[in-house]
Amino acid sequence: MIVELGHFALILACLLSFIQGTFPLYGALKNRGRLMSLSAPAAYGQFFFVAISFFALMYAFIVSDFSVVNVARNSHTLKPLLYKISATWGSHEGSILFWAFVLALYGAMVAYFGRRLPKSFHVTVLAVQAMVGFGFYLFLLLTSNPFERVFPFPMEGNGLNPLLQDPGLAFHPPLLYMGYVGLSVTFSFAVGALIEGRVDAAWARWVRPWTLLAWCFLTAGLSLGSWWAYYELGWGGWWFWDPVENAAFMPWLVATGLLHSAIVVEKRDTLKAWTILLAIIAFSFSLLGTFIVRSGVLTSVHAFATDPERGVFILAFLFLVIGGSLLLFAMRADRLQAGGLFAPVSRESMLVINNLLLSVAALVVLFGTLYPLLRDALTGDKITVGPPFFNMAFGFLMIPLLLVMGLGPSTNWKRADLVGLLGRLKFIMLAALFATIVIFYIADGGEIMAAVWLGLGLWLLLSTLFEWAERVKLFKPGSIARIFRQPRASMGMSFGHLGLAIAVIGISGTSYWNIEHQDIMRYGDSASIGGYEVTFRDTDGIVGPNYTAVKAIFDISRDGKAVTTLEPEARVYMTPPMPTTEAAILSTLSADLFVVIGEANNKEHTEWAVRLYYKPLQIWLWAGVAIMVLGGLISLSDRRFRMGAPTRGYK
Amino acid sequence: MNKFIPFAIFCAISSALYVGLSLNPSNIPSELINDPVPEFALSEVGSDIASFSSETIATEEDVIIMNFFASWCAPCYVEHPFLMELKNRGYKIYGVAYKDRARNITRFLEEQGNPYDHVGADENGRVGIEFGVYGMPETYIIKNGIIKYKHIGPILEMQFEDEFIPILESARR
Numbered sequence: 001m002i003v004e005l006g007h008f009a010l011i012l013a014c015l016l017s018f019i020q021g022t023f024p025l026y027g028a029l030k031n032r033g034r035l036m037s038l039s040a041p042a043a044y045g046q047f048f049f050v051a052i053s054f055f056a057l058m059y060a061f062i063v064s065d066f067s068v069v070n071v072a073r074n075s076h077t078l079k080p081l082l083y084k085i086s087a088t089w090g091s092h093e094g095s096i097l098f099w100a101f102v103l104a105l106y107g108a109m110v111a112y113f114g115r116r117l118p119k120s121f122h123v124t125v126l127a128v129q130a131m132v133g134f135g136f137y138l139f140l141l142l143t144s145n146p147f148e149r150v151f152p153f154p155m156e157g158n159g160l161n162p163l164l165q166d167p168g169l170a171f172h173p174p175l176l177y178m179g180y181v182g183l184s185v186t187f188s189f190a191v192g193a194l195i196e197g198r199v200d201a202a203w204a205r206w207v208r209p210w211t212l213l214a215w216c217f218l219t220a221g222l223s224l225g226s227w228w229a230y231y232e233l234g235w236g237g238w239w240f241w242d243p244v245e246n247a248a249f250m251p252w253l254v255a256t257g258l259l260h261s262a263i264v265v266e267k268r269d270t271l272k273a274w275t276i277l278l279a280i281i282a283f284s285f286s287l288l289g290t291f292i293v294r295s296g297v298l299t300s301v302h303a304f305a306t307d308p309e310r311g312v313f314i315l316a317f318l319f320l321v322i323g324g325s326l327l328l329f330a331m332r333a334d335r336l337q338a339g340g341l342f343a344p345v346s347r348e349s350m351l352v353i354n355n356l357l358l359s360v361a362a363l364v365v366l367f368g369t370l371y372p373l374l375r376d377a378l379t380g381d382k383i384t385v386g387p388p389f390f391n392m393a394f395g396f397l398m399i400p401l402l403l404v405m406g407l408g409p410s411t412n413w414k415r416a417d418l419v420g421l422l423g424r425l426k427f428i429m430l431a432a433l434f435a436t437i438v439i440f441y442i443a444d445g446g447e448i449m450a451a452v453w454l455g456l457g458l459w460l461l462l463s464t465l466f467e468w469a470e471r472v473k474l475f476k477p478g479s480i481a482r483i484f485r486q487p488r489a490s491m492g493m494s495f496g497h498l499g500l501a502i503a504v505i506g507i508s509g510t511s512y513w514n515i516e517h518q519d520i521m522r523y524g525d526s527a528s529i530g531g532y533e534v535t536f537r538d539t540d541g542i543v544g545p546n547y548t549a550v551k552a553i554f555d556i557s558r559d560g561k562a563v564t565t566l567e568p569e570a571r572v573y574m575t576p577p578m579p580t581t582e583a584a585i586l587s588t589l590s591a592d593l594f595v596v597i598g599e600a601n602n603k604e605h606t607e608w609a610v611r612l613y614y615k616p617l618q619i620w621l622w623a624g625v626a627i628m629v630l631g632g633l634i635s636l637s638d639r640r641f642r643m644g645a646p647t648r649g650y651k
Numbered sequence: 652m653n654k655f656i657p658f659a660i661f662c663a664i665s666s667a668l669y670v671g672l673s674l675n676p677s678n679i680p681s682e683l684i685n686d687p688v689p690e691f692a693l694s695e696v697g698s699d700i701a702s703f704s705s706e707t708i709a710t711e712e713d714v715i716i717m718n719f720f721a722s723w724c725a726p727c728y729v730e731h732p733f734l735m736e737l738k739n740r741g742y743k744i745y746g747v748a749y750k751d752r753a754r755n756i757t758r759f760l761e762e763q764g765n766p767y768d769h770v771g772a773d774e775n776g777r778v779g780i781e782f783g784v785y786g787m788p789e790t791y792i793i794k795n796g797i798i799k800y801k802h803i804g805p806i807l808e809m810q811f812e813d814e815f816i817p818i819l820e821s822a823r824r
Binding site for chain 2: 284319326327331366
């Protein structure tokens, strides 16, 4: 009954999205107030019904209603409650429903928080948002109905891929989707602006908080996924340039560019067409990501649901949404007159360089992701593009980006003095260089690229702190008060850049100074790695709620003193039957010690394959990303984005 | 800048994606096609009796199917009915129990039915390495000790009659 209610609510939401996408837009074009006033109530109603639909599906998962195909395929009575709930968005159908739910949530938020926007613009934005939603509802109802029943129904479900039964992954998709879909708002604003034919500082001010919000979610979602891969997949890596990772990374790169170019539109009334284009591209990458994950067009460890028919539907939808908006852009972009001029050396130029590098980086990732497919389509050759390509091409672009990032915030708007700027920052450069040499000396050498990345990270760290110190006039009277009176957007920028600097330092450590040790160990054997002494004490069989496992016990000591014991597990899940590894990690500020237990090497189970990893500065990466997200949130709280702030400059 | 460039790039990408949709990403060519099977010798699951080896396979006159499987592999359960169907149609199937314990294999075959003429135990996965196994299950069509065809992943309904059986029959000739 509740399942049918959910199905029915989904159909109602679909109809409401159609109404929201058409009549009010017509009203806006013909200036009919009554038609326009349909818009916001339709947005609220659509959200209400899709929410009912989503929670109805969640209910079916919680009570394990196996008469629903989707539940039978993806759940199991023995699964812990958290994973029953997270299975709601773990399956293909559920994840698309979740997408539609978040899209409607953002729609309702725009309807509410944007109620002070000029009426016709508000209506147009909501209509674009609803049209995208309509496509997703049709996709759900026609090809991927999560409420489909089966009879006779099975007594037990198939279970969920055990790799996905992890708290890190229960929350990773929702965060990522909040980010992906958040970009839809920016997209709707951009298309709305193209339809209305105007972009100005006020527009940039409305768009920025939505972009920031989406960016924070994307960053958090990406890093949570990366963290999950790090501790769950058990080979100590945290980024694999897998097509699905790339699919989430590309919108992040473009959204980061968009955050910066929107500042130029707001402050200097220029780069408008470019900013609009970025807004369209950012959401296009979100849709493309969905296409890649859901169509099976690329081979990926992440391809949880693959089905060519759905692929054709999504592709047609992509073509309408992205192709349509790009065509609209091509026809209307000339109307967006550029405002303020700027010199080659200026804050604007720095932000343009930032945008170019981020966009080219996104293109490089796109090319690397799609190249195997293109080759296959054209010549039939099967190849893979691996991390070496991405690391080299992407890394090459990040070097100038990090250099410019150190300079940018200290540069003046309109026109800046490059010689004076470099003069002010020369001590920072020397300090970064000196610190790199000292660290290299302590670490007893390393690869040259390690020094490059470490140096860039330190340069960014120090220059960001220097710019902040100059801005708050540190050590001069009243500086404490000034620290707290900074605009939140500036504070956010400092945190964001600082976070990236710390993450880059962490990446240089964990990528270039890591140590790996693989061995067959007997009980009582010891191995030393990164200054730790790792002793294999024993193994123990344990039984979990839906798995059995071998737990190994390792005593860790340093300089003869016991530090801790680590207990990695090798689990075998029952439904579906599948082995997984649970690494045990000792994290400290200087390095992670990462222990994985493999298979027994003999029949008596006294010899085991053991892998040990020593990953310097790994925690810096996670901390850096967390600081970046914090920066985004601080910036989001800036008073000029707060609701009710005057919206001057429009109409 | 020409404003139509982004649209043109997008058109190129989406047409490539459209072509890509009709390709099968798990269709990975094997270096082993038309080569003799790698050397190996397996003992029957749960015993020390010799099961089958590269030598015994080479003496087989008719086409045979060699199937890597495991009781811990979920797709193997999906594939199993098709193997039973192949047995019913009179094909000879050799199973390789990949990285699995004898107890689990016996239970798996008791529950699901046994389509195999022989089941060799590859407990440490060495034979799997020799064959370059990507993932479970994996199926080889072999004639006179020469590998004719390789299929990664479960043999599914849509491929069974249209793809798999014709290949088997053409290999037989």
